[in-house]
Amino acid sequence: MENLKYRFDGGTPTRGVTAIVGVLGSGNLEVLVEPVALGGACEIEVSTAARGFGSIWQAVMKDFFARHRVGDIRVSVNDAGATPAIVSLRLDQAIETYIAQGKSKT
Amino acid sequence: MLKPNENMRDHERQRRNQKLARAASVLGASLRDKIVPADLAVRLLEAVIAPGDRVCLEGDNQKQADFLAQSLIQVDPEKVNRLHMLQSVLALPEHLDLYELGIAELLDFSFSGPQAARLARMVGKKQIRIGAIHTYLELFSRYFVDLTPHVALVVAQSADAQGNLYTGPNTEDTPAIVEATAFKNGIVIAQVNELVDKVPRVDIPGDWVNFVIPSPRPHVIEPLFTRDPAQISEIQVLMAMMAIKGIYAEYGVQRLNHGIGFDTAAIELLLPTYAESLGLKGKICSHWALNPHPTMIPAIEAGFVKSIHAFGSELGMENYIAARPDVFFTGPDGSMRSNRAFSQAAGHYACDLFIGSTLQIDMAGNSSTATLDRISGFGGAPNMGADAGGRRHASPAWLKAGEQRRSQQPGIPRGRKLVVQMVETFREHMQPAFVAELDAWKLAEFANMPIPPVMIYGDDVTHILTEEGIANLLLCANAEEREQAIRGVAGYTEMGLGRDARMVENLRDRGVIRRAEDMGINKRDATRDLLAAHSIKDLVRASGGLYQPPVRFRNW
Numbered sequence: 001m002e003n004l005k006y007r008f009d010g011g012t013p014t015r016g017v018t019a020i021v022g023v024l025g026s027g028n029l030e031v032l033v034e035p036v037a038l039g040g041a042c043e044i045e046v047s048t049a050a051r052g053f054g055s056i057w058q059a060v061m062k063d064f065f066a067r068h069r070v071g072d073i074r075v076s077v078n079d080a081g082a083t084p085a086i087v088s089l090r091l092d093q094a095i096e097t098y099i100a101q102g103k104s105k106t
Numbered sequence: 107m108l109k110p111n112e113n114m115r116d117h118e119r120q121r122r123n124q125k126l127a128r129a130a131s132v133l134g135a136s137l138r139d140k141i142v143p144a145d146l147a148v149r150l151l152e153a154v155i156a157p158g159d160r161v162c163l164e165g166d167n168q169k170q171a172d173f174l175a176q177s178l179i180q181v182d183p184e185k186v187n188r189l190h191m192l193q194s195v196l197a198l199p200e201h202l203d204l205y206e207l208g209i210a211e212l213l214d215f216s217f218s219g220p221q222a223a224r225l226a227r228m229v230g231k232k233q234i235r236i237g238a239i240h241t242y243l244e245l246f247s248r249y250f251v252d253l254t255p256h257v258a259l260v261v262a263q264s265a266d267a268q269g270n271l272y273t274g275p276n277t278e279d280t281p282a283i284v285e286a287t288a289f290k291n292g293i294v295i296a297q298v299n300e301l302v303d304k305v306p307r308v309d310i311p312g313d314w315v316n317f318v319i320p321s322p323r324p325h326v327i328e329p330l331f332t333r334d335p336a337q338i339s340e341i342q343v344l345m346a347m348m349a350i351k352g353i354y355a356e357y358g359v360q361r362l363n364h365g366i367g368f369d370t371a372a373i374e375l376l377l378p379t380y381a382e383s384l385g386l387k388g389k390i391c392s393h394w395a396l397n398p399h400p401t402m403i404p405a406i407e408a409g410f411v412k413s414i415h416a417f418g419s420e421l422g423m424e425n426y427i428a429a430r431p432d433v434f435f436t437g438p439d440g441s442m443r444s445n446r447a448f449s450q451a452a453g454h455y456a457c458d459l460f461i462g463s464t465l466q467i468d469m470a471g472n473s474s475t476a477t478l479d480r481i482s483g484f485g486g487a488p489n490m491g492a493d494a495g496g497r498r499h500a501s502p503a504w505l506k507a508g509e510q511r512r513s514q515q516p517g518i519p520r521g522r523k524l525v526v527q528m529v530e531t532f533r534e535h536m537q538p539a540f541v542a543e544l545d546a547w548k549l550a551e552f553a554n555m556p557i558p559p560v561m562i563y564g565d566d567v568t569h570i571l572t573e574e575g576i577a578n579l580l581l582c583a584n585a586e587e588r589e590q591a592i593r594g595v596a597g598y599t600e601m602g603l604g605r606d607a608r609m610v611e612n613l614r615d616r617g618v619i620r621r622a623e624d625m626g627i628n629k630r631d632a633t634r635d636l637l638a639a640h641s642i643k644d645l646v647r648a649s650g651g652l653y654q655p656p657v658r659f660r661n662w
Binding site: 083086089093 | 341530535629
């Protein structure tokens with residue numbers, strides 16, 4: 001197992017409701033998005049079964065933040081060997097679900 | 107007295123007649139018409155195969171002359187040795203046992219899928235000599251030029267006493283092999299599953315066949331082209347959407363060939379749903395050179411498909427095919443006639459598009475499935491995935507591709523085949539599909555090959571399709587643009603991360619690189635819900651119960 005942490009500052013505080021997408025099956029991953037007061041930052045924690053891909057995770061997360069620029073959010077990733085394509089897809093789905101659930105609540 | 111050249115002319119025929127006389131004396135009264143009992147198979151082979159003979163042992167992509175292979179490894183190596191084996195496919199362990207037993211020494215072949223790792227080990231130990239690795243069409247062609255078999259060991263479904271053979275839907279390579287052998291002083295031996303009074307149709311005329319052996323067991327056959335829709339991922343759905351909207355619709359591709367795999371199975375299952383919703387029925391995908399993929403059933407039933415000519419058949423599809431003679435090439439008996447040689451020629455000359463997967467692509471667009479520990483060969487992909495330089499007839503898709511090429515490389519008007527490589531940027535276990543150097547180079551050095559075994563050359567590839575988008579190489583002005591176009595769809599691989607971001611954005615502005623959103627595709631729509639079938643059971647249902655999947659694909 002490898003644990004990786006990323007923090008991106010300068011996002012827009014984004015309200016929503018805790019969301020979880022994906023499954024922890026081989027080649028897949030689970031993504032949890034929850035609201036946390038982080039002064040506008042987006043924190044991402046990755047727990048992955050595959051070691052040695054830190055630079056790829058870094059690039060994937062940087063692009064994710066550039067796409068959404070969300071703040072006051074913690075993203076937790078539980079990875080079972082997903083490819084970057086699947087990771088990006090699940091991250092997008094998770095953040096969209098988080099925001100949509102927030103809207104339907106109000 | 108004969109002149110010397112007449113003597114030479116008769117030599118091969120005399121040699122064959124001597125072999126046939128030897129066979130007659132060995133078999134004696136056991137030979138009835140052309141029928142040889144199975145327990146005399148080894149003795150027959152010893153009588154008709156001479157040391158150093160070229161022997162074609164029918165190993166196709168799907169069916170195998172397995173009983174004859176098992177018989178051939180039992181011959182006495184004192185009598186039968188130094189054989190030069192000719193085979194489309196090395197599929198069975200016996201195909202390589204021959205070299206360990208000292209029966210054969212030289213091999214010319216096309217594809218070695220299941221035996222690729224052992225073949226590489228044996229080449230490393232110098233237990234086997236490879237003449238060349240061919241495409242199917244190349245190997246068949248050489249049967250008629252410089253590699254004509256002295257003896258062909260083939261396989262059919264049934265035979266009558268006169269040696270007429272019925273191959274059933276898996277005709278595959280048999281006609282090409284038998285024609286080359288029978289008309290050039292060779293000897294043809296067929297193993298059959300059953301003897302009948304009258305064959306349902308004559309696939310091989312009896313006077314081209316010397317001996318028929320009823321096999322103790324039905325021949326081996328593999329369902330190679332069955333893909334369970336349950337295993338298709340959302341990423342594959344997204345890539346299939348891009349293929350349909352960004353390439354098929356863009357060029358109006360009507361005549362095509364699909365490679366094997368889940369990527370192309372996803373396209374097939376999106377035809378009656380996504381393509382239909384784009385109004386593309388009748389405008390794309392009507393004529394195919396293709397094995398009868400079960401994942402084609404929904405598209406056929408939706409009226410997308412006008413015709414399919416097949417290289418071979420697919421286990422379980424027999425009844426469905428028989429019910430759709432409007433689409434498949436079938437005989438008066440109702441079953442399909444496939445023919446690998448003709449279908450390969452059709453794919454090369456009469457199709458406007460090939461799309462398939464690969465393992466590695468380099469920065470010039472060369473692609474290869476070779477890895478250092480496996481010598482897997484080529485099969486048919488290089489013939490499908492190559493611009494046909496000899497083609498002269500025009501079609502809209504071919505003309506449009508040619509026009510795009512000429513926008514960068516001016517020249518006399520001519521068309522261009524669309525050759526698409528469809529890959530996810532990472533395969534399982536995070537193996538990158540994009541590399542600086544193909545493993546094929548190391549394999550060539552290791553196995554002492556004259557050239558690296560490239561599946562599809564970069565200059566034949568027109569499009570590279572990944573989950574990140576489509577790179578249209580026809581629109582690249584030079585090698586540098588081409589490299590950046592490839593890097594621009596190479597995702598988070600080292601090659602992708604090493605892109606020149608500004609140049610890639612520029613290529614995107616020019617439409618050389620197109621992302622999903624550039625094609626009006628919303629990634630959120632790429633769900634498995636779009637697949638016309640979600641399971642093998644759905645395919646059975648779509649076929650009206652006619653498709654009968656092999657047991658291993660039944661999970662209900």
